[in-house]
Amino acid sequence: MARPVVKKKYTLGERIYLLEILKGMALTWKHFVFNVKASFRPGPHTVPTCWQYPEDRTREISPVYRGLHMLCLDEKGREKCIACGTCAKTCPAHCITVKKGKRKEGEEDKYAGKMYCASFDIDLLHCIFCGLCQEACPKEAIVLGREFELAQYTREECHLDKQKLLANYRKAKEEGKLRPPRKAVPVVPAPPKPEVKGASSKATEVKKGQVEVKKATKKAKNAEKAKSGD
Amino acid sequence: MEGWVIAIIKVVFIWVWVLLIATVMTWVERRGAAMMQDRLGPNRAGPFGLFQPLADGIKLFTKEEVLPKKAHKVLWNLGPLLFALPAFSAYAVVPFGDKIILGGKEIILQVSDVNIGFLYVLAIGSLAVYGIVLGGWGSNNKFSILGGLRSTAQLISYEVPLGLALLAVVFVYGSFSLRDIALAQQGTFLGFLPNWGVFKQPLGFILYMVAIYAEANRVPFDLPEAESEIVAGYHTEYGSMELGLYLFGEYVNLVTLSTLVVVLYFGAWHIPYIDISKFLGPVSWGIVSFLILYLKVAFFLWLFVWVRWTIPRFRYDQVMGLGWKALIPLALFNLFITALFIQLSA
Ligand code: SF4
Numbered sequence: 001m002a003r004p005v006v007k008k009k010y011t012l013g014e015r016i017y018l019l020e021i022l023k024g025m026a027l028t029w030k031h032f033v034f035n036v037k038a039s040f041r042p043g044p045h046t047v048p049t050c051w052q053y054p055e056d057r058t059r060e061i062s063p064v065y066r067g068l069h070m071l072c073l074d075e076k077g078r079e080k081c082i083a084c085g086t087c088a089k090t091c092p093a094h095c096i097t098v099k100k101g102k103r104k105e106g107e108e109d110k111y112a113g114k115m116y117c118a119s120f121d122i123d124l125l126h127c128i129f130c131g132l133c134q135e136a137c138p139k140e141a142i143v144l145g146r147e148f149e150l151a152q153y154t155r156e157e158c159h160l161d162k163q164k165l166l167a168n169y170r171k172a173k174e175e176g177k178l179r180p181p182r183k184a185v186p187v188v189p190a191p192p193k194p195e196v197k198g199a200s201s202k203a204t205e206v207k208k209g210q211v212e213v214k215k216a217t218k219k220a221k222n223a224e225k226a227k228s229g230d
Numbered sequence: 231m232e233g234w235v236i237a238i239i240k241v242v243f244i245w246v247w248v249l250l251i252a253t254v255m256t257w258v259e260r261r262g263a264a265m266m267q268d269r270l271g272p273n274r275a276g277p278f279g280l281f282q283p284l285a286d287g288i289k290l291f292t293k294e295e296v297l298p299k300k301a302h303k304v305l306w307n308l309g310p311l312l313f314a315l316p317a318f319s320a321y322a323v324v325p326f327g328d329k330i331i332l333g334g335k336e337i338i339l340q341v342s343d344v345n346i347g348f349l350y351v352l353a354i355g356s357l358a359v360y361g362i363v364l365g366g367w368g369s370n371n372k373f374s375i376l377g378g379l380r381s382t383a384q385l386i387s388y389e390v391p392l393g394l395a396l397l398a399v400v401f402v403y404g405s406f407s408l409r410d411i412a413l414a415q416q417g418t419f420l421g422f423l424p425n426w427g428v429f430k431q432p433l434g435f436i437l438y439m440v441a442i443y444a445e446a447n448r449v450p451f452d453l454p455e456a457e458s459e460i461v462a463g464y465h466t467e468y469g470s471m472e473l474g475l476y477l478f479g480e481y482v483n484l485v486t487l488s489t490l491v492v493v494l495y496f497g498a499w500h501i502p503y504i505d506i507s508k509f510l511g512p513v514s515w516g517i518v519s520f521l522i523l524y525l526k527v528a529f530f531l532w533l534f535v536w537v538r539w540t541i542p543r544f545r546y547d548q549v550m551g552l553g554w555k556a557l558i559p560l561a562l563f564n565l566f567i568t569a570l571f572i573q574l575s576a
């Protein structure tokens with residue numbers, strides 16, 4: 001949708017341009033003075049819009065930030081993952097590999113479901129941090145945390161296995177950086193089904209009306225044409 | 231023999247001094263820009279990031295020099311030299327202080343007081359455009375050629391008002407020597423106004439200010455570079471110290487032009503209403519006059535930075551329109567009024 005261009009009439013002062021430049025310079029000067037004053041404030045976070053990153057880590061990270069992955073445990077400390085493989089299928093970068101194992105007798109306190117993941121690998125070098133795995137997981141087992149310092153020296157360090165994923169969860173829990181639980185989606189009651197007969201007759205009526213309107217406009221257009229032709 | 235030694239000392243001194251200012255200017259520009267844009271700017275290298283220009287210099291020196299395959303070898307190498315050399319050599323006739331008496335010998339603080347210093351500055355100043363055009367042409371790159379072309383188009387639209395505005399100054403002071411003009415600005419006229427060029431030539435001063443922004447290729451007339459339109463204009467293909475010469479030449483140009491503004495329009499080393507040279511010894515006056523001059527220059531250098539981060543770039547045709555339709559008629563009008571006034575008051 002193109003917006004119409006409105007040509008403004010400029011006053012003489014604006015056309016000379018120098019006055020306007022001076023006004024602009026007053027504005028930049030205000031910013032300059034403010035920031036110079038601010039940069040002499042004590043503490044690492046001086047200029048309001050700048051975080052001096054490695055020293056100053058006070059910047060808040062959004063709760064929905066998609067950072068490093070983790071495999072979550074439920075409130076009884078059991079692994080939530082049921083090795084359904086949905087995440088691996090959903091992943092657009094094909095970087096998740098899940099191998100399943102069957103829960104044996106006596107392992108109920110370790111795994112929440114009847115199946116569990118024997119191994120769980122994520123190749124971070126392929127991952128695009130889209131968060132689709134997290135969206136797809138039926139058990140909310142895989143979650144993207146808020147850890148964002150992911151640079152490593154070797155490729156191996158960029159490979160997340162199950163132990164690392166669980167460790168990520170424990171670390172996040174210790175630091176209180178766990179994602180707040182998802183809000184339940186409110187269930188919308190299904191709309192009542194309309195009666196079949198009445199609905200169909202109404203629809204045809206509307207159609208008829210439309211056709212008539214079309215005809216009418218055509219007539220009017222023809223008349224206009226004839227007029228302009230004269 | 232003694233004259234030679236003094237001249238060489240003066241040359242080396244002013245060369246180092248201008249280089250120093252240009253170096254500091256790169257830092258001022260970047261930090262000033264950051265502060266105006268609510269950022270912090272380079273603050274890691276040394277206290278307040280003051281060593282940043284040094285780090286930049288080391289980086290530029292150690293970079294590999296890359297010659298594009300289809301570039302014109304001679305023109306390519308000539309471009310940066312032709313840009314940087316005039317910038318330095320223009321300072322030969324610009325005074326950097328009054329005079330200093332050492333060992334009973336009077337030394338003028340100016341490399342050489344040529345009686346046509348004015349014309350020399352104008353001629354050398356417009357030579358720098360060759361550096362841009364040849365560099366742009368020699369790179370054999372679309373953006374570079376566009377930058378070079380823009381530079382020529384810009385030259386023909388700002389050089390005329392620049393010359394005309396300066397001519398009016400010559401009318402007023404009756405001399406082509408920059409030192410004579412600087413000396414003539416002492417005292418007051420009409421009883422209360424300082425005898426400065428800006429009060430005698432207010433319109434000429436504005437025209438000159440506009441024109442030097444074009445001559446220095448600075449925003450709002452930085453069309454030859456125009457990093458948001460044509461990558462980096464004439465120096466798109468350059469790297470290592472050849473690029474360094476271009477960037478450095480620009481800052482040296484700024485220093486030269488700012489000094490000229492101060493010498494021509496802002497009373498050089500004079501302070502209005504007081505004649506400090508009476509209270510000071512011959513040596514200390516030399517130093518103080520030098521400092522006063524460069525204090526004023528510092529303001530105009532800062533003005534370059536300030537304006538750069540305030541207003542956007544002019545469009546190509548707007549610059550030409552401004553030059554031909556506004557500046558030249560105004561400059562002619564200014565010249566006419568000045569001539570009339572001088573004729574009537576004579
Ligand atoms: S965030 Fe996206 S790319 Fe990364 S593992 Fe999950 S689904 Fe795959």
Ligand code: SF4
Pocket residue numbers: 080081082083084085086087088098117136137138139140141142
């Ligand atoms: S993390 Fe979730 S989606 Fe992936 S295998 Fe386990 S339960 Fe299934």
